[in-house]
Amino acid sequence: MTQLRVRALPSNDSGRLLVRVNKVYRAGIPRYGIANLTNTENSKSVRVLVLGHDDDSAIFLPYDIREALGVDKGGNLNFAIKKVGWLGKIWWLLRTPDPAVHVPAWLALVSVLLGGIGIAIALC
Structure with missing residues:
Protein backbone atom coordinates (compact mmCIF):
# COMPACT_ATOMS: atom_id res chain seq x y z
CA MET A 1 0.00 0.00 0.00
CA THR A 2 1.35 3.36 -1.04
CA GLN A 3 0.24 6.91 -0.29
CA LEU A 4 0.90 9.72 -2.77
CA ARG A 5 -0.49 13.20 -3.37
CA VAL A 6 -3.03 13.34 -6.22
CA ARG A 7 -2.32 15.81 -9.00
CA ALA A 8 -4.00 16.49 -12.32
CA LEU A 9 -2.47 15.15 -15.52
CA PRO A 10 -0.15 17.47 -17.44
CA SER A 11 -1.93 19.50 -20.11
CA ASN A 12 -0.44 17.46 -22.96
CA ASP A 13 -2.28 14.39 -21.58
CA SER A 14 -5.66 16.08 -21.27
CA GLY A 15 -8.56 13.96 -22.47
CA ARG A 16 -6.67 10.70 -22.05
CA LEU A 17 -7.62 8.05 -19.51
CA LEU A 18 -4.22 7.18 -18.12
CA VAL A 19 -2.33 7.35 -14.86
CA ARG A 20 1.17 8.71 -14.50
CA VAL A 21 3.15 7.36 -11.56
CA ASN A 22 6.86 6.93 -10.92
CA LYS A 23 8.24 3.48 -11.79
CA VAL A 24 9.14 2.95 -8.12
CA TYR A 25 5.43 2.54 -7.35
CA ARG A 26 4.37 0.57 -10.46
CA ALA A 27 4.97 -2.91 -9.01
CA GLY A 28 6.84 -4.08 -12.10
CA ILE A 29 4.15 -2.90 -14.50
CA PRO A 30 5.80 -1.73 -17.73
CA ARG A 31 5.20 1.56 -19.47
CA TYR A 32 1.85 1.35 -21.31
CA GLY A 33 0.88 -1.58 -19.10
CA ILE A 34 -2.66 -2.11 -17.88
CA ALA A 35 -3.13 -2.24 -14.12
CA ASN A 36 -5.88 -2.47 -11.57
CA LEU A 37 -5.60 0.63 -9.36
CA THR A 38 -7.44 0.34 -6.04
CA ASN A 39 -8.15 3.07 -3.50
CA THR A 40 -7.49 1.12 -0.29
CA GLU A 41 -9.53 3.52 1.85
CA ASN A 42 -12.86 2.89 0.08
CA SER A 43 -12.07 -0.25 -1.99
CA LYS A 44 -13.00 1.45 -5.27
CA SER A 45 -10.91 0.25 -8.18
CA VAL A 46 -10.47 0.92 -11.87
CA ARG A 47 -8.38 -0.59 -14.66
CA VAL A 48 -6.00 1.99 -16.06
CA LEU A 49 -3.24 2.51 -18.59
CA VAL A 50 -0.02 3.28 -16.69
CA LEU A 51 2.72 5.63 -17.80
CA GLY A 52 5.66 7.01 -15.88
CA HIS A 53 6.59 10.36 -14.43
CA ASP A 54 9.75 11.76 -12.83
CA ASP A 55 7.96 13.06 -9.73
CA ASP A 56 8.09 10.32 -7.11
CA SER A 57 5.94 12.24 -4.62
CA ALA A 58 2.68 12.33 -6.61
CA ILE A 59 0.33 10.29 -8.76
CA PHE A 60 -1.20 12.06 -11.76
CA LEU A 61 -4.85 11.20 -12.44
CA PRO A 62 -7.42 12.63 -14.87
CA TYR A 63 -10.79 13.80 -13.60
CA ASP A 64 -12.72 10.65 -14.59
CA ILE A 65 -10.32 8.30 -12.81
CA ARG A 66 -10.27 10.55 -9.71
CA GLU A 67 -14.07 10.38 -9.65
CA ALA A 68 -14.08 6.59 -10.11
CA LEU A 69 -11.66 6.20 -7.20
CA GLY A 70 -13.39 8.78 -5.00
CA VAL A 71 -10.39 11.09 -4.51
CA ASP A 72 -9.91 14.82 -4.94
CA LYS A 73 -7.12 16.67 -6.73
CA GLY A 74 -4.64 17.81 -4.11
CA GLY A 75 -5.65 15.10 -1.66
CA ASN A 76 -3.78 11.93 -0.83
CA LEU A 77 -4.46 8.53 -2.33
CA ASN A 78 -3.69 5.33 -0.48
CA PHE A 79 -3.55 2.83 -3.30
CA ALA A 80 -2.59 -0.64 -4.35
CA ILE A 81 -1.60 -1.33 -7.93
CA LYS A 82 -1.71 -4.77 -9.51
CA LYS A 83 -0.82 -5.98 -12.98
CA VAL A 84 -3.69 -7.54 -14.92
CA GLY A 85 -3.41 -10.57 -17.19
Missing part, protein backbone atom coordinates in the same frame (compact mmCIF):
# COMPACT_ATOMS: atom_id res chain seq x y z
CA TRP A 86 -4.12 -10.73 -20.90
CA LEU A 87 -7.88 -11.24 -20.34
CA GLY A 88 -7.91 -8.11 -18.18
CA LYS A 89 -6.13 -6.21 -20.96
CA ILE A 90 -8.68 -7.34 -23.53
CA TRP A 91 -11.52 -6.43 -21.16
CA TRP A 92 -9.99 -2.96 -20.67
CA LEU A 93 -9.57 -2.46 -24.43
CA LEU A 94 -13.23 -3.32 -25.08
CA ARG A 95 -14.68 -1.39 -22.14
CA THR A 96 -12.66 1.84 -22.00
CA PRO A 97 -14.77 4.91 -22.82
CA ASP A 98 -12.00 6.34 -25.04
CA PRO A 99 -13.19 5.86 -28.66
CA ALA A 100 -9.61 5.99 -29.94
CA VAL A 101 -9.05 2.74 -28.04
CA HIS A 102 -12.33 0.84 -27.95
CA VAL A 103 -13.38 1.32 -31.60
CA PRO A 104 -10.22 -0.34 -33.02
CA ALA A 105 -10.47 -3.06 -30.34
CA TRP A 106 -14.05 -3.91 -31.35
CA LEU A 107 -13.11 -3.87 -35.05
CA ALA A 108 -10.25 -6.27 -34.33
CA LEU A 109 -12.53 -8.59 -32.34
CA VAL A 110 -15.13 -8.66 -35.12
CA SER A 111 -12.38 -9.34 -37.67
CA VAL A 112 -11.05 -12.28 -35.66
CA LEU A 113 -14.56 -13.71 -35.26
CA LEU A 114 -15.30 -13.36 -38.98
CA GLY A 115 -11.95 -14.96 -39.79
CA GLY A 116 -12.81 -17.87 -37.50
CA ILE A 117 -16.19 -18.28 -39.17
CA GLY A 118 -14.47 -18.22 -42.59
CA ILE A 119 -12.03 -20.95 -41.52
CA ALA A 120 -14.88 -23.04 -40.11
CA ILE A 121 -16.85 -22.74 -43.35
CA ALA A 122 -13.77 -23.63 -45.42
CA LEU A 123 -13.13 -26.75 -43.31
CA CYS A 124 -16.73 -27.90 -43.71
Whole structure:
Protein backbone atom coordinates (compact mmCIF):
# COMPACT_ATOMS: atom_id res chain seq x y z
CA MET A 1 0.00 0.00 0.00
CA THR A 2 1.35 3.36 -1.04
CA GLN A 3 0.24 6.91 -0.29
CA LEU A 4 0.90 9.72 -2.77
CA ARG A 5 -0.49 13.20 -3.37
CA VAL A 6 -3.03 13.34 -6.22
CA ARG A 7 -2.32 15.81 -9.00
CA ALA A 8 -4.00 16.49 -12.32
CA LEU A 9 -2.47 15.15 -15.52
CA PRO A 10 -0.15 17.47 -17.44
CA SER A 11 -1.93 19.50 -20.11
CA ASN A 12 -0.44 17.46 -22.96
CA ASP A 13 -2.28 14.39 -21.58
CA SER A 14 -5.66 16.08 -21.27
CA GLY A 15 -8.56 13.96 -22.47
CA ARG A 16 -6.67 10.70 -22.05
CA LEU A 17 -7.62 8.05 -19.51
CA LEU A 18 -4.22 7.18 -18.12
CA VAL A 19 -2.33 7.35 -14.86
CA ARG A 20 1.17 8.71 -14.50
CA VAL A 21 3.15 7.36 -11.56
CA ASN A 22 6.86 6.93 -10.92
CA LYS A 23 8.24 3.48 -11.79
CA VAL A 24 9.14 2.95 -8.12
CA TYR A 25 5.43 2.54 -7.35
CA ARG A 26 4.37 0.57 -10.46
CA ALA A 27 4.97 -2.91 -9.01
CA GLY A 28 6.84 -4.08 -12.10
CA ILE A 29 4.15 -2.90 -14.50
CA PRO A 30 5.80 -1.73 -17.73
CA ARG A 31 5.20 1.56 -19.47
CA TYR A 32 1.85 1.35 -21.31
CA GLY A 33 0.88 -1.58 -19.10
CA ILE A 34 -2.66 -2.11 -17.88
CA ALA A 35 -3.13 -2.24 -14.12
CA ASN A 36 -5.88 -2.47 -11.57
CA LEU A 37 -5.60 0.63 -9.36
CA THR A 38 -7.44 0.34 -6.04
CA ASN A 39 -8.15 3.07 -3.50
CA THR A 40 -7.49 1.12 -0.29
CA GLU A 41 -9.53 3.52 1.85
CA ASN A 42 -12.86 2.89 0.08
CA SER A 43 -12.07 -0.25 -1.99
CA LYS A 44 -13.00 1.45 -5.27
CA SER A 45 -10.91 0.25 -8.18
CA VAL A 46 -10.47 0.92 -11.87
CA ARG A 47 -8.38 -0.59 -14.66
CA VAL A 48 -6.00 1.99 -16.06
CA LEU A 49 -3.24 2.51 -18.59
CA VAL A 50 -0.02 3.28 -16.69
CA LEU A 51 2.72 5.63 -17.80
CA GLY A 52 5.66 7.01 -15.88
CA HIS A 53 6.59 10.36 -14.43
CA ASP A 54 9.75 11.76 -12.83
CA ASP A 55 7.96 13.06 -9.73
CA ASP A 56 8.09 10.32 -7.11
CA SER A 57 5.94 12.24 -4.62
CA ALA A 58 2.68 12.33 -6.61
CA ILE A 59 0.33 10.29 -8.76
CA PHE A 60 -1.20 12.06 -11.76
CA LEU A 61 -4.85 11.20 -12.44
CA PRO A 62 -7.42 12.63 -14.87
CA TYR A 63 -10.79 13.80 -13.60
CA ASP A 64 -12.72 10.65 -14.59
CA ILE A 65 -10.32 8.30 -12.81
CA ARG A 66 -10.27 10.55 -9.71
CA GLU A 67 -14.07 10.38 -9.65
CA ALA A 68 -14.08 6.59 -10.11
CA LEU A 69 -11.66 6.20 -7.20
CA GLY A 70 -13.39 8.78 -5.00
CA VAL A 71 -10.39 11.09 -4.51
CA ASP A 72 -9.91 14.82 -4.94
CA LYS A 73 -7.12 16.67 -6.73
CA GLY A 74 -4.64 17.81 -4.11
CA GLY A 75 -5.65 15.10 -1.66
CA ASN A 76 -3.78 11.93 -0.83
CA LEU A 77 -4.46 8.53 -2.33
CA ASN A 78 -3.69 5.33 -0.48
CA PHE A 79 -3.55 2.83 -3.30
CA ALA A 80 -2.59 -0.64 -4.35
CA ILE A 81 -1.60 -1.33 -7.93
CA LYS A 82 -1.71 -4.77 -9.51
CA LYS A 83 -0.82 -5.98 -12.98
CA VAL A 84 -3.69 -7.54 -14.92
CA GLY A 85 -3.41 -10.57 -17.19
CA TRP A 86 -4.12 -10.73 -20.90
CA LEU A 87 -7.88 -11.24 -20.34
CA GLY A 88 -7.91 -8.11 -18.18
CA LYS A 89 -6.13 -6.21 -20.96
CA ILE A 90 -8.68 -7.34 -23.53
CA TRP A 91 -11.52 -6.43 -21.16
CA TRP A 92 -9.99 -2.96 -20.67
CA LEU A 93 -9.57 -2.46 -24.43
CA LEU A 94 -13.23 -3.32 -25.08
CA ARG A 95 -14.68 -1.39 -22.14
CA THR A 96 -12.66 1.84 -22.00
CA PRO A 97 -14.77 4.91 -22.82
CA ASP A 98 -12.00 6.34 -25.04
CA PRO A 99 -13.19 5.86 -28.66
CA ALA A 100 -9.61 5.99 -29.94
CA VAL A 101 -9.05 2.74 -28.04
CA HIS A 102 -12.33 0.84 -27.95
CA VAL A 103 -13.38 1.32 -31.60
CA PRO A 104 -10.22 -0.34 -33.02
CA ALA A 105 -10.47 -3.06 -30.34
CA TRP A 106 -14.05 -3.91 -31.35
CA LEU A 107 -13.11 -3.87 -35.05
CA ALA A 108 -10.25 -6.27 -34.33
CA LEU A 109 -12.53 -8.59 -32.34
CA VAL A 110 -15.13 -8.66 -35.12
CA SER A 111 -12.38 -9.34 -37.67
CA VAL A 112 -11.05 -12.28 -35.66
CA LEU A 113 -14.56 -13.71 -35.26
CA LEU A 114 -15.30 -13.36 -38.98
CA GLY A 115 -11.95 -14.96 -39.79
CA GLY A 116 -12.81 -17.87 -37.50
CA ILE A 117 -16.19 -18.28 -39.17
CA GLY A 118 -14.47 -18.22 -42.59
CA ILE A 119 -12.03 -20.95 -41.52
CA ALA A 120 -14.88 -23.04 -40.11
CA ILE A 121 -16.85 -22.74 -43.35
CA ALA A 122 -13.77 -23.63 -45.42
CA LEU A 123 -13.13 -26.75 -43.31
CA CYS A 124 -16.73 -27.90 -43.71
